[in-house]
Amino acid sequence: MNSLQKVLKAKGVLTVGISGVTCGGKSSMANLLKAAFPSASFICQDDFYYSDPNALPKAKGEGCSGFANWDSILSLDMVSMMKKVQTTLRELEEKPNPSLLIIDGFLIFNYPPLAELCDLKYFLTLPYEECLKRRLKRTYDPPDPPGYFIGTVVCICLLFFFFYLFYYHFIRYLIFTQVFNIFL
Numbered sequence: 001m002n003s004l005q006k007v008l009k010a011k012g013v014l015t016v017g018i019s020g021v022t023c024g025g026k027s028s029m030a031n032l033l034k035a036a037f038p039s040a041s042f043i044c045q046d047d048f049y050y051s052d053p054n055a056l057p058k059a060k061g062e063g064c065s066g067f068a069n070w071d072s073i074l075s076l077d078m079v080s081m082m083k084k085v086q087t088t089l090r091e092l093e094e095k096p097n098p099s100l101l102i103i104d105g106f107l108i109f110n111y112p113p114l115a116e117l118c119d120l121k122y123f124l125t126l127p128y129e130e131c132l133k134r135r136l137k138r139t140y141d142p143p144d145p146p147g148y149f150i151g152t153v154v155c156i157c158l159l160f161f162f163f164y165l166f167y168y169h170f171i172r173y174l175i176f177t178q179v180f181n182i183f184l
Contacts, residue, residue, distance in 0.1 A: 012092065012093050016033065019108045021106070021125055022131065023134035024126050029104075030042065030104040037100050041102070043101070048078070050075060059071075081114065082113055088101060089117070
């Protein structure tokens with residue numbers, strides 16, 4: 001029995017987290033999974049943005065003064081998202097058959113309580129040029145001001161990618177070694 005089968009047997013639910021850079025293919029990957037597994041449940045982080053742009057943190061970068069930073073975790077109601085995920089997991093755990101929960105969002109791994117619930121974690125990346133090309137094809141309301149992509153989006157993606165690496169590898173190692181040393 002492999003580790004995924006053990007997770008399904010123990011919990012009855014496999015939770016897949018899909019994160020990554022802006023326009024990196026997260027939703028496309030999630031949609032492919034939903035098509036392959038039509039009974040899967042799906043939660044998208046985009047559904048949890050705060051509605052008042054005036055209450056959001058402000059973007060940094062040349063030409064972005066006063067513009068809402070939609071790419072900050074502070075722009076998202078992560079508490080509500082977490083409640084939705086926990087409720088969905090409880091409902092799925094009560095089902096007689098194994099279930100799949102797909103969570104899609106560019107900052108899901110930067111909220112540790114949510115990241116811990118993901119059995120499988122995928123972080124999608126793209127070269128800078130491709131990421132910018134895809135971002136420019138998108139229509140945002142309001143549109144990105146000049147300098148927003150390089151001053152805010154790219155910096156945040158890099159910061160959270162390194163946070164992800166640091167938290168999930170180095171911090172976990174430290175915690176493990178500390179606990180291990182206690183019991184020696």
